[in-house]
Amino acid sequence: xxxxxxxxxxxxxxxxxxxxxxxxxxxxxxxxxxxxxxxxxxxxxxxxxxxxxxxxxxxxxxxxxxxxxxxxxxxxxxxxxxxxxxxxxxxxxxxxxxxxxxxxxxxxxxxxxxxxxxxxxxxxxxxxxxxxxxxxxxxxxxxxxxxxxxxxxxxxxxxxxxxxxxxxxxxxxxxxxxxxxxxxxxxxxxxxxxxxxxx
Numbered sequence: 001x002x003x004x005x006x007x008x009x010x011x012x013x014x015x016x017x018x019x020x021x022x023x024x025x026x027x028x029x030x031x032x033x034x035x036x037x038x039x040x041x042x043x044x045x046x047x048x049x050x051x052x053x054x055x056x057x058x059x060x061x062x063x064x065x066x067x068x069x070x071x072x073x074x075x076x077x078x079x080x081x082x083x084x085x086x087x088x089x090x091x092x093x094x095x096x097x098x099x100x101x102x103x104x105x106x107x108x109x110x111x112x113x114x115x116x117x118x119x120x121x122x123x124x125x126x127x128x129x130x131x132x133x134x135x136x137x138x139x140x141x142x143x144x145x146x147x148x149x150x151x152x153x154x155x156x157x158x159x160x161x162x163x164x165x166x167x168x169x170x171x172x173x174x175x176x177x178x179x180x181x182x183x184x185x186x187x188x189x190x191x192x193x194x195x196x197x198x199x
Contacts, residue, residue, distance in 0.1 A: 004063040004070070005051055007031075007041040018089075027087045031064065031073055034094035041066060041092075049087055052078065059105040061095055061138045072096075072138065074103055095138045102172065104131045108144045109181060117154035117183030124184045125149065132160065132180075133172040140168035147180055157182035 010021070010028065018028045025045050032038040051057045057075065064073045077091040095101050107130055117123040132145055145163060152158060157179045160171050 002063050003051070003054070003057055003060055004065060005043065005047060007043045007064055007066045009067060010040050010042045013040055022086070022088070027090060029090035029092060031066075031071075031092040031094060034096060036094065039066070043090065045087060048090065049085070052087065055106055056143045059103055059141070059143055061141055062092075064092060074101060074138075097138055100135050100137055101141070102133060102135050103141060105134050105142060106131050106144045107147050107180060109147045109149055111148055111150035114150045115152040115183060117152050117156065117185075118149075121154040121183075122186055123154040124186055125152075126182050126184050127180070128182070129160075129178060129180045132163075134165075134169055135172050136166075136169040140166060142166050142169065149181060149183075152181070152183050154183050154185045 007029065010017075012020075021028050021042055022045070026042040027045050027048055029041045029043055030038055031041055060074075062073050062075065063070050072095045073092040074095055075090065076093045077089075078087065079089040080086065081088055093101075107127070109125070109127060112118055112125045115123075115125070118125060134141070134145075145165065147158060147163065149158070158181045159177045159179055160173050161177045163171070163180065165171060
């Protein structure tokens with residue numbers, strides 16, 4: 001499924017012009033990369049706000065329609081207001097089907113309740129990583145990477161190297177093999193009660 005959104009070219013730049021755009025219900029943005037020059041654009045705040053609530057919007061190749069012409073982009077950066085639910089600025093990067101891209105993709109953890117370390121030993125799952133930096137062609141980009149915890153015992157970990165990545169997708173870990181998930185052993189309630197002196 002292709003996620004599509006609309007944008008318009010904008011002529012005026014600068015902080016004053018951006019403030020006027022935001023007051024009018026739009027968000028200033030830029031699209032860069034590829035063989036074309038960077039373009040200053042604007043998007044409807046309500047449309048993009050709801051789009052940003054969709055996890056796939058952050059890790060998919062998007063179809064951006066600018067004045068009727070579609071181009072493939074990925075979202076690179078989002079600036080939010082410090083305390084309001086307001087999008088202040090967006091950065092998009094053009095993508096070419098023949099060139100690899102770097103994108104952060106969320107990790108989806110499944111079967112934690114079936115893991116022996118949780119079900120039998122009462123451990124707690126820790127997620128040192130919640131997203132993974134991937135390199136791949138745009139057509140191979142997954143919306144998320146699934147991490148199955150069903151065999152994980154207390155004190156054991158899953159590393160990036162043991163993840164089942166789709167064909168053509170490479171994890172960028174800078175020579176390391178980070179821990180994705182681990183089950184922390186927890187002392188039982190009875191033991192804790194015995195160690196607690198009576199009031």
